[in-house]
Amino acid sequence: MSEELLKQHRDAIDNIDVEILNLLNQRAQHARDIGEIKGGGIIYRPEREAQVLRRVKDLNPGPLPGESVARLFREVMSECLALEKPLSIAYLGPEGTFTQLAALKHFGHAARTVACGSIDEAFRLVESRALDYVVAPVENSTEGAIGRTLDLMVSSPLKICGEVVLRIHHHLLRKEGSMDGIRRVYAHAQALAQCHEWLNKNLPANVERVSVASNAEAARLAAEETDCAAIAGQAAAERYCLLKLAENIEDEPNNTTRFLVLGNQDVGPTGQDKTSIIVAAPNRPGAVHYLLEPLAANGVSMTKFESRPSRAGLWDYVFFIDMEGHAQDAHLVQALAGLRERTAFVKVLGAYPQAVL
Amino acid sequence: MSEELLKQHRDAIDNIDVEILNLLNQRAQHARDIGEIKGGGIIYRPEREAQVLRRVKDLNPGPLPGESVARLFREVMSECLALEKPLSIAYLGPEGTFTQLAALKHFGHAARTVACGSIDEAFRLVESRALDYVVAPVENSTEGAIGRTLDLMVSSPLKICGEVVLRIHHHLLRKEGSMDGIRRVYAHAQALAQCHEWLNKNLPANVERVSVASNAEAARLAAEETDCAAIAGQAAAERYCLLKLAENIEDEPNNTTRFLVLGNQDVGPTGQDKTSIIVAAPNRPGAVHYLLEPLAANGVSMTKFESRPSRAGLWDYVFFIDMEGHAQDAHLVQALAGLRERTAFVKVLGAYPQAVL
Structure with missing residues (x-):
């Protein structure tokens, strides 16, 4: 009796698998066609991947949890991309750290993660295009290198093209x-x-x-x-x-670490984006308030504001600012124009989709 | 024009994704129902997984390569299993070795791989059921411990429930x-x-x-x-x-390493299986020939035959023999009965599906 029931469920799974199999291949064929239309250009599109993942999470009926289906679709996109060429991802080693986890979470397991001896080396390998992207921690990490990541972004030509948030349990x-x-x-x-x-x-x-x-x-x-x-x-x-x-001995239960993904490409808007910039300011009373006025005036909300002593010598401080919205959105365009009137150093580090997974 | 074409392909992918999403959840629901019918028994079934993977590879129309679809279905099954409880897999560390790769290849990334300090510790953790399975190299590895793996299998109560073959490039x-x-x-x-x-x-x-x-x-x-x-x-x-x-400087282009998966369970037949045994023999002229006679007589083909000096003292040599077929197959049942008449020590290490991926 229960044997008969088991068989029914297994037969049903077999039929489902054939359907999934065919759909996966149709999907890969479309992805390949898109690659051909682009004619050898950049095939990894963070904005598009973010949309796909948000959509399957929104539409997910269960019982698989949203995280599971997002992980599976990440792997599906990873395999479809690898049909052309697998992506290579630099990060500060050793292996088994949260940073490697973040890289695999973002790019899927068909990507190759490359542990580097220093965060500088990781940036350099991507700047020289020996590797495709670098993943680096920027907030609340227990793996060091955050300060160095920020300093490198001041001078690096790399663009932020994504973020990854990991919940960290100690x-x-x-x-x-x-x-x-x-x-x-x-x-x-x-x-x-x-x-x-x-x-x-x-x-x-x-x-x-x-x-x-x-x-x-x-x-x-x-x-x-x-x-x-x-x-x-x-x-x-x-x-x-x-x-x-x-287990989970952290005092604050929502303990997360944020990582940035950097590469040699600009990312289009998805409707749920962030824009990160660096601005410089002199150490003068009221300087910061004056600087931020264009953001407030254009209704831009900041999700992060962090100052660091400047290493360049020309300025006293540099500020790392994360804003909601894409640099191409009208109110951000105006806010950025306003900022540029108030300080000679405004660098847009990148505009990118908010973390999905 | 090409923008219009891109949009068509992306819309097609969006529609495909919804279908895949629903099918994945239907599949997970069936897997959960099967778990309930079994009522908390063992939910990982190597024989069933091997059949699913062989089937999707056989039916795969492309353009995704067979390896890719097998990897994706491995992950799908891994997520479906993890709906109940993720599997934990012991292996000889450090991380980043071929053995860890083999473990992830076999169990998918929803499984947890645990690097152990020695192969003995890895076996012990699975024998005590602190972890679910152990993956260990047994042939042509460059990671050591092969001899130790064989010696442990002589006395360990663990059963072989699968094999993994990795092509190794140097x-x-x-x-x-x-x-x-x-x-x-x-x-x-x-x-x-x-x-x-x-x-x-x-x-x-x-x-x-x-x-x-x-x-x-x-x-x-x-x-x-x-x-x-x-x-x-x-x-x-x-x-x-x-x-x-x-790259690929190995003299022999088909350089592979073989790993065994061991656990606390017997695996049923799939139609493409192997059975591994250990037999002991005295160091006497003609002893091996006499011992093997029942295999030849019953048409059993051996895929591996390896002797090791016995560490137990009772016997001069033990032989590790891999045979095609499942221990429940009629000709193997007879061959094993014949072996038992000729030597007091015959241990069936396990019968398991041949490597798929």
Whole structure:
């Protein structure tokens, strides 16, 4: 009876698979035709991919979760692209970090991720077109290099063509399955800060908190020293075969890290976009307020505003500004024109679709 | 005109995507129903997955290559399985090795791969059911541990439930883009042997050949020493940001590595299967010939026959034998019965589908 029922479901799946198979090939043929119409031009179109992913998430009837169908369509587009040539993606190694995860999340597994020794090298390989895109963390990361990413964007000719947001969970990891006898906890300073309350509540006061270069490094150390623990994510736990003493110990439950995708191309509008710019300002009272006036006047909302001391010497500060909307949208065009009247240095880093997955 | 044509193709893709989306969800619902009928039993069925993959490859009309559609259906099944609970897969680390590639190729990216410090630990974690399956190299690998894998199978209760075959390409890798001034080439001894002719022809006789623990280790060394090169694969080249001085330098173009998937389950027949056994024999003239007689008599073809000195002490040698067919097939049942009459030690390691992807 239940055997008969099983067979019915399996037959149904077999029929569905044939339909999916044929549709996938029709899709690939259309993608190939599009490639031919473009005649060897750039075939990866971030704006188009973002639209496809948003659409399947919107239309998804379940039971597969929206994340699952988006992941699958990401892979489908990745395979269709690879019919022509697989994309190569540079990132700051080592492997198994959140940055590599972000790269694969954005480009799918038919893309090739290339771990580089430094973020500078990753940028250089894409600027010279040895590789196609670079993925770099820009906000709230526990993997370092954020400051360096921002500095590189000041001078690099690369354009931002996408963003990736990863929800980051921290776990307390150790070689042994008990909290007894922990003498020391390793983690990136950022992660120690993000788990501060939890550590106060759950660990004895005499346990040392040692900040190291990255959470991956912390996990590596904890794998070697049995009286130590580490704060790190799932990937590091798996990589170093550590046990989870406690999961999701971050004080703030919506802990995310944001990554940017940079390449040699401009991206068209999708209706849900961001535009990132750098502007310079002198260190003078009221300078920032004066500078931002055109944004307010044109109804542009900022999603990020961050100052950094300028390394170029000409200016005191540079500001990294993320705005909602695409640089081609009318109100942004006017706001940018207004900005250019107020400071000699305005650089549009890129306009790109907001993160979908 | 070409804009109009582009739009037509994109609209067609949009329509196809909705159809695929609905079919994927119908498929997931059937998979979930099957899970319920089974009532919490084992949901991963290697025999069923092998049949699904063979079928879509057989029916594939193109233009997507058979490998691509098999990869996509692997991911679809991986996501459908993960609706219940993602599979966890142990392997001998570090990450970025061919073994991890093999694990992801076999289980899809919704599975979690766990790098372990030793092959013994990987087996132990699956025996204790902390993890679901282990993937281990058994033939022609450049990652070591093959002997240890065979020894572990003698005593482990785990069953073989699948095999993965990877085509292995070796490249000559270096930090700099030229052959000039190479003083030393690092590689696993196996890889040095496999590229022997090429090295003789293309490198000066005074270049040292140094064998190290793995090709990944060789790449790591070459990344540090500028007057050295390494022989390793794509993954190691990417991981250590090395340039390819020469591609596919293996003397034998069909260079493959074979991996086994082991777990706590028996796998049913699919029509294209293998059965692996271990038998013991005394070191006596004619002993092997006598032992194999039941296989020949029942028309069983062997795809592998390998002897190893026994570590148990009771026997002089143990033999690892792979046979075509499933242990439940009539001629294998008879052959195995015949074997058991001739030696006290016959262990069926598993019967499993031949590699598809």
